Amino acid sequence: MSVVAALLLLASIGLVVLVVLYFVAPGSLPEPAFLQDDYALPTLPIPAALMPESEVPTLVAAIELPSATPTATEPPLAPTWTPPAAQPTATPLPLSTLKPSVTPSPLPTFPTKTPTPTYTPTSTNTPTATPPGPTATPTSTRSAYPFTKTDNSPFYLQNHANNAGCGWLGLAGEVLDLERNPVPIGSYRVHVWGSGIDERVLAGSAPDYGPSGWEQFVFDSPVMREYNVQLESPSGTAVSQIYRVQTRTNCDENLLQLNFVQNH
Structure with a gap:
């Protein structure tokens, strides 16, 4: 029982190695005979004591695994500069509107009156002032009653x-x-x-x-x-x-x- 298990283990390991070499370097090894379409797996003699009552299952050929296709990786985009949000500007208050000034109406112009010539008197002899005499002393007003x-x-x-x-x-x-x-x-x-x-x-x-x-x-x-x-x-x-x-x-x-x- 131990010998058969060891043989099966070795066969499995060898098969895995061959499959790996085939995919890694497919041209370096000849195509194994067991991978050909007309290859028939050999049958090993199994002792009669080890034979199970049912038939031994037939090994199925291993499925060919597809090779990994590398995908192109795009370089990360550089971050773009976002301008800061504009600050709200102060709205100027409307200035008070000046009231219209009253324009005075022009006054009517009247013709000026030409003054009539006045008579200029000729100079006369000015009398010489006489020096005053002594000032009279005022007397008290006489009452109407005694x-x-x-x-x-x-x-x-x-x-x-x-x-x-x-x-x-x-x-x-x-x-x-x-x-x-x-x-x-x-x-x-x-x-x-x-x-x-x-x-x-x-x-x-x-x-x-x-x-x-x-x-x-x-x-x-x-x-x-x-x-x-x-x-x-x-x-x-x-x-x-x-x-x-x-x-x-x-x-x-x-x-x-x-x-x-x-x-x-």
């Missing part, structure tokens, strides 16, 4: 002619002649009216303000009120203009004094 108030009237004082103090408000004064001396008692009277008062008092009836003094009480506390004051003759004829005065609310100024002086 009496006016003094320059410092009216002025305000604290009540001093009685004991009422701040609980008193009144008007007072005196009447003076051209020489600024007191007029005779009873020669004139003072008319006071306004803010609920209408009274007449004689000059010289209030000696606390002077020999020709006069006084008129108007209220029991310092208040701001307006009154009219005028000097009259004993018969009621106005001898001064009407003076409008205003009292004050301060206890230190609750006496309004108005003096009359003869003007002419």
Whole structure:
């Protein structure tokens, strides 16, 4: 059994070697007889003891393997340069459109008026200026009435002619002649009216303000009120203009004094 197996193995190896040599160098070896069409494989005697009951299979000729055909391999393509994607460009904003300017219409042209020639007077003799003499001293304007108030009237004082103090408000004064001396008692009277008062008092009836003094009480506390004051003759004829005065609310100024002086 071992001998037969060894023989079969050797035969197989030899057959493989012959097939390889045939394909590698087909012209170097003569075509083996077993590859010819009319070749008949020899049969080896097999001992009867080794013979199987069935028939021994017939060996089939080996199939001719095709030779490998080399295929052409193309060289790899060189990588091509791909340009980068274009960046989006900024779209400029539209500029503001200027408003059309107003073109002034041309003004109509009128013909100019030719001035008429004017008469040019001839020069005359200029009189020589005479040096002025001494400047006349202006005199005070004569009043329409013989009496006016003094320059410092009216002025305000604290009540001093009685004991009422701040609980008193009144008007007072005196009447003076051209020489600024007191007029005779009873020669004139003072008319006071306004803010609920209408009274007449004689000059010289209030000696606390002077020999020709006069006084008129108007209220029991310092208040701001307006009154009219005028000097009259004993018969009621106005001898001064009407003076409008205003009292004050301060206890230190609750006496309004108005003096009359003869003007002419």
